Amino acid sequence: MTASRTADGPAPHGSQTEPGSLRAARTWERARSIARSCAGQPLPAVPRTLADALGHALAEPLVALTDLPPFATAAMDGWAVSGPGPWRLGGAGVLAGREPGPLGPDSAVPLATGAPLPAGATAVLRHEHGAADTERGLLHDRSPAPVPEGQDIRPRGQECRSGEPLLPAGTTVTERVLGLAAAAGYDRLTVHRRPSVELLVLGDELLAQGVPRGGRVRDALGPLLPPWLRACGAELISHERVADDLAALGEAVRRSPADVVVTTGSTASGPVDFLHDTLRALDARLLVDSVAVRPGHPMLLAELPATADGRARRLVGLPGNPLAAVAGMVTLAEPLLRHLGGHCAPEPVQLTAGSALPGHPRDTRLLPVFTAGQKVTPLPFDGPAMLRGLALADGLAVVPPGGVPAGDTVDVVELPRR
Template sequence: MNLPGAAGGARDTGAGDAADDELDAALALVNGRSVGRHDPAQPPSEGGGPDGAASSHPRPHGGARGETHGAARGASHGSSHGSPHSGRHDLPWPRARHIAGSAAGPLGRLALPLDAALGHALAEPLTALTDLPSFDTSAMDGWAVAGPGPWRTEGSVLAGQRSTTALLDGHATVIATGAALPPGATAVLRREHGRTTADGLLHATRGGPGPGQDVRPRGQECRGGDELLAAGVLVTPAVLGLAAAAGYDELAVTARPSVEILVLGDELLDAGAPGAGRVRDALGPLLPGWLTALGAGTVSARRLKDDAGLLQDAVTASTADLVVTTGGTAGGPVDFVHPVLERIGARLLVDGVAVRPGHPMLLAELPGGGRLVGLPGNPLAAVSGVLTLAVPLLRALAGRPAPVAYEARLTGDVHGHPTDTRLVPVVLDEESQAAPLHFSGPAMLRGIAAADGMAVVPPGGAVKGDRTAVLETGWGRL
């Protein structure tokens, strides 16, 4: 089906093989598998119609803050985009994502009590401290019986109790679900399958239980020393329950990275309706909770004026594992991220990505050992930057495994960029097909706010029925 506002368009039929290669690479990378280095793509323009859907024909760059290259970065569409960093190319999207996921290793190990371990990743395998169950257990309310019936009943055993008196053949005792079987018991007769007579004997009403019936034998789930979960598994409520059941009081986990967000821009408003050349800060509210859901620990955010000195002071003074800047990554008159990084001696790992929206994103290694992700200032372009660079980097720092990617068939055509990957908001229908949404321009959030994920559309576009990788946003974990 085509939802109202679904993006349309057709794929360049000459890009079919490249599209398949791009999909395979995207699925490999979001599944945590490396791919070979590709030749850097040469992105001409952001392109787009009134709804922000990229056209298959390039057009000159505009002047959107942090999203386009202005005069200071050069107007050339040659191999380096006119960057002051000689020879810089926008990296293919799969390659950039791979570099981000390899840019750091897991942080240090912590031993945390169970109630503090939620949301961390296991730093070592979770092994069974004992057999589970650690004793033969009744799976039902009823009677523990010994041998064939009828049985003479005596006493009872409740959960948490343990009988030391052995049952003799022909005898039974009342037992509760979860209680330890008394010695000599051969099976459990369910309460609804037995009746007692006036002479005090217990009779089976549906035939006697076979040996071991309705008994959870010792070690049914695991034996002591078995590996229950591998290192890197995310500690969820279910993992906490398993750890507690296995006898753990604390877990060895990987520390979650600290993040400092620097929101740049004199044009941003903190309150009220936009107007008179000012726009609301959308990324200040959007990023902190999202980055926490993606694996960050402590997250702080603050606004900075468009001032190179203030930005340099903030970056050099930060003790966070990851600094995230918004805006200022292009070449406009107040885009100071590149000059500041050059001045402090940072090492650029990614300087531009062949992806739309969001190509002027960057990743740098700071002199003090931290990392910096520079996001474009346009909101959807920034979302693209988070999914491309911040997600794999946070996962690496937090010791989390790459999630298994999934693919879905498109319900409609999607315009493509001639050379760049596109990330397009999609909503999944009842058949798990991906319906492309309108309002996918770099400055728009209307599409992504309604989306279930972002489809990875290869250069040249895609047509209805094509399979595409879909990136989860992680908002479902908030």
């Protein structure tokens, strides 16, 4: 049973119809494209302190606010020297964070790594290459070759000049980006707002703790999905269990203030699969209703009625089987969330099949694989309800219908890493 409104009428070119259903199955590539494009423009730009910008996407290019380094500095501990030597030893040493006076001709002054270079210095003599004659006040060079001009000096602007673009808009703010931004003079960054997400885990058969018993199984997706959603740039505002009840599910979806509602289970046509009925009752618009991919084909994407303040809302329905739900994450949830958050779409990784990668006769297959160098090897335990292979995987190989022979290239979707 489907919702009353769909994005399209007849099945699009390249789609397939699931046996026993009237729903047109999107191709895997088309489903991902719809997930990206339905988001429209990324969410608005907001200012954030460096501490609060982690995980967001830059809403504008990161441009250097200063030269880096901002002044010539010493790259090693030793002496700043002027001329070829030997040199007259000068006064107190120069430490990082101190502004030195000028250095006269044929003179030397001790200095530490990172310290500003005195005006007039032509090179840095490393500590292990210098011999100080304190009685005569001279410094001699004991290095294998004469010190060349500019040795062990980081010149001003060596890394970048003020006004130089450093990173493009859409770059994800990682710990490394925060370090660069701070070095370049930033206290705040302009980033896109994170899409808010509410996760609704459906299924009366799920246990929150302990071993499976009494015909019930552990909830694997409750622990698995929240960190994965955050890795996609989402702000998880709620994580709830919802009973297999039409009224309860309808109320949970209707009242959700999230930009994106993510559900698990209830996407097929079983006796307690109420998601399609819920979407119909809410007058939601189905954009994707089944995808020609294994595992995970009964996944869906819908536009929900807007919030009271006019914000658009979407719903991603993931299948209930764990590996099938992961397929739904990489097919629909990740492209949608990354686009809403303003993140650049990652380029596909093309690797070589180290052995044959088995495929489905008609559909794309997402296969857990282990990566070694530039080659991928399929992992066992890859059924829709299994997680053992995924736990060992570096990525999911996108295997076209019929499979990939050993030695051929294959696209690989990389999995989040911590």
